[in-house]
Amino acid sequence: MNNFYVTTPIYYVNDKPHIGHAYTTLLADILARYHRALDVPTFFLTGTDEHGQKVEKAAKEHNMTPQEQCDTTVTRFKELWDKLEITNDDFIRTTDQHHKSIVQKILQDLYDRDLIYKAEYSGRYCVPCERFFTEKDMDDDALCPECGRGTDEIVESNYFFRMGNYQEWLIDYIKTHPDFIQPSFRANETLGFLKKPLADLCISRPKSRLSWGIELPFDADYVCYVWFDALVNYISGIGYGSDDAKFAKWWPASYHLIGKDILTTHTVYWPTMLKAMNIEMPEAIFAHGWWLIGDSKMSKSTGNVVNPMDMAERYGVDPFRYFMVSEMSLGQDCSFTEEIFITRYNSDLANDLGNFVSRAMKMIARNSNSKIPQPGPETDAEVELKTAALAAVSKMRDAIENMKLDRGLDAVMNAVRAGNRYFEQTAPWKLAKDENPERLNTVLYSAAELLNIVSALLSPVMPLKMCELRNSLGLDSNVNINQFNEWGTLKPGTEISDPGSLFPRIDTKKSKEQSNKKQPQQSKNSGKKSDKDSKSENSAGLITIDKFFETKLKTAKVLEAEKVEGADKLLKLQIDIGNEKRQIIAGIAESYTPEEIVGKIIIVVANLQPAKIRGIESQGMLLAAKNKKRLTLVTLDADIPPGLSVG
Numbered sequence: 001m002n003n004f005y006v007t008t009p010i011y012y013v014n015d016k017p018h019i020g021h022a023y024t025t026l027l028a029d030i031l032a033r034y035h036r037a038l039d040v041p042t043f044f045l046t047g048t049d050e051h052g053q054k055v056e057k058a059a060k061e062h063n064m065t066p067q068e069q070c071d072t073t074v075t076r077f078k079e080l081w082d083k084l085e086i087t088n089d090d091f092i093r094t095t096d097q098h099h100k101s102i103v104q105k106i107l108q109d110l111y112d113r114d115l116i117y118k119a120e121y122s123g124r125y126c127v128p129c130e131r132f133f134t135e136k137d138m139d140d141d142a143l144c145p146e147c148g149r150g151t152d153e154i155v156e157s158n159y160f161f162r163m164g165n166y167q168e169w170l171i172d173y174i175k176t177h178p179d180f181i182q183p184s185f186r187a188n189e190t191l192g193f194l195k196k197p198l199a200d201l202c203i204s205r206p207k208s209r210l211s212w213g214i215e216l217p218f219d220a221d222y223v224c225y226v227w228f229d230a231l232v233n234y235i236s237g238i239g240y241g242s243d244d245a246k247f248a249k250w251w252p253a254s255y256h257l258i259g260k261d262i263l264t265t266h267t268v269y270w271p272t273m274l275k276a277m278n279i280e281m282p283e284a285i286f287a288h289g290w291w292l293i294g295d296s297k298m299s300k301s302t303g304n305v306v307n308p309m310d311m312a313e314r315y316g317v318d319p320f321r322y323f324m325v326s327e328m329s330l331g332q333d334c335s336f337t338e339e340i341f342i343t344r345y346n347s348d349l350a351n352d353l354g355n356f357v358s359r360a361m362k363m364i365a366r367n368s369n370s371k372i373p374q375p376g377p378e379t380d381a382e383v384e385l386k387t388a389a390l391a392a393v394s395k396m397r398d399a400i401e402n403m404k405l406d407r408g409l410d411a412v413m414n415a416v417r418a419g420n421r422y423f424e425q426t427a428p429w430k431l432a433k434d435e436n437p438e439r440l441n442t443v444l445y446s447a448a449e450l451l452n453i454v455s456a457l458l459s460p461v462m463p464l465k466m467c468e469l470r471n472s473l474g475l476d477s478n479v480n481i482n483q484f485n486e487w488g489t490l491k492p493g494t495e496i497s498d499p500g501s502l503f504p505r506i507d508t509k510k511s512k513e514q515s516n517k518k519q520p521q522q523s524k525n526s527g528k529k530s531d532k533d534s535k536s537e538n539s540a541g542l543i544t545i546d547k548f549f550e551t552k553l554k555t556a557k558v559l560e561a562e563k564v565e566g567a568d569k570l571l572k573l574q575i576d577i578g579n580e581k582r583q584i585i586a587g588i589a590e591s592y593t594p595e596e597i598v599g600k601i602i603i604v605v606a607n608l609q610p611a612k613i614r615g616i617e618s619q620g621m622l623l624a625a626k627n628k629k630r631l632t633l634v635t636l637d638a639d640i641p642p643g644l645s646v647g
């Protein structure tokens, strides 16, 4: 890869940031850090979206001017990014003079080329989404098709961008560029949207209705529609129209990272705008899923909004960063509760990694005079450890390239667990007692080398803790992952120091008391555990209700079904689980034909990590009862829509 340019959405400054915003920015930061660690020139842009009705409304509520509202709220984002160790190369605000003049230049150019025209418009407008809809976009209830809230009838003269001109081109582009919209099921969503005729895009707002925006250069009575202004940040932020060399260096973007709710603006509006401007398309637009609180949407009205600043302060920046990327399988929705956080922290960071670090460093300090020892001959145990470590390197490289960071982290944690097993197997404490220095040195060297590799691979995710660990191993904290394709780079004789306890175990009881004082409202499925049942499984194999609710069951409608070639038992199903479409591979072809299953409402496990079955991605699992060889689908005894929770 030559250059890596990654962007986040620019965030509205009507409110303070929550974990949804923190997630996209963390993801971009981690990808940027990995690319820098692979020696790829990298540019990472984030910023704030400061115009439009939402911001104007928030300013009124706070008795401020819109600019004061922006200036106050932007600091909340900047402070959070500082706290979370975000390494963006620039921060763009759409109220920056530079950005405003580029937007005006683009508008003037499109107007001069008749790609923007004036016309009378009638439609319905959703204030929270800042989107117009025509009657054909909506059901009879006139509710917003995006958010489900009420809309207002509007008739006015406005300026339109000839977006409709590009419909056929866009369909063809998406079909011929399979990596353009990721994951691929999101490309299908956009293609679904493009089945209806694509209308021209209203890109103006009369100042009489909304004055907080960039003035149209050809009509001072209007300001620019906030989305048209905002999307331009991705090019104005890297020198488009002002610094040709900089723009040529970074464009096309490698990834626009977005949440799934802003798919249409990024995969329809933005590509058509770029096409009209004769600018190359970004390489990929990646839409991640949503963080849910338990199983409900995060919203101010339910009071369940999680503040990332609180999480980082309570549990540390690095554990919070690690949790966010390891827990969410990229592309899917994911559930956040403090219990899930603590469980993962205690198991991955305190038990597995923390434990291994502390054992290895203490043994080296005690038995090798705090110096990396000279290893002796390798045995099978070292070969196994080395294989796990090098597999983690190559899997992490794959994961970075294929946007599967959670899987890359799984591979690193597998290597850490291999390290703990290696200790059990080789028992260096016994070797020390038996006075077998050569073997002991080999074991301690191998443990330290594993830490060298693991800390390098985890640096982009946990920069602070891994810097501490690497410094205590006498290593540079600036890592170059390209160096880790082989085992044994650590130099014997290097002095080490004790890093102390990097990830002290979280006492669930204490943290519950603290979070009861401070914690935002948790999902109905969590936070009710008594201390007695905090162990999720007892000796009789019974599980607690909390354990059960970790599995998210949902109703789903089967939209399409086909046989998987070369696999007698498998059907490939396209299902609707309410707010999204998924593909699952199910082993039911001997009990159901594709025709029989299409249209059925079934029950699926919605939060299962996606897996490849016969090379095809499966994003969930359906429930069926087995009677000898015959499978019978679990269905419901009433006509129920897809997307409901079951349990």
Ligand code: MSP
Residues within 6 Å of the ligand: 008, 009, 010, 011, 012, 019, 020, 021, 023, 024, 049, 230, 231, 233, 258, 259, 260, 261, 262, 289, 290, 291, 292, 298
């Ligand atoms: N200003 C627009 C983006 C313009 S980009 C040219 C915007 N801003 S936003 O502040 O409302 O949202 C920014 C991002 O946060 C979106 O990608 C959105 O999906 C994401 N999230 C908001 N809530 C979220 C979760 N609960 N979970 C994960 N991300 C979510 O949209």
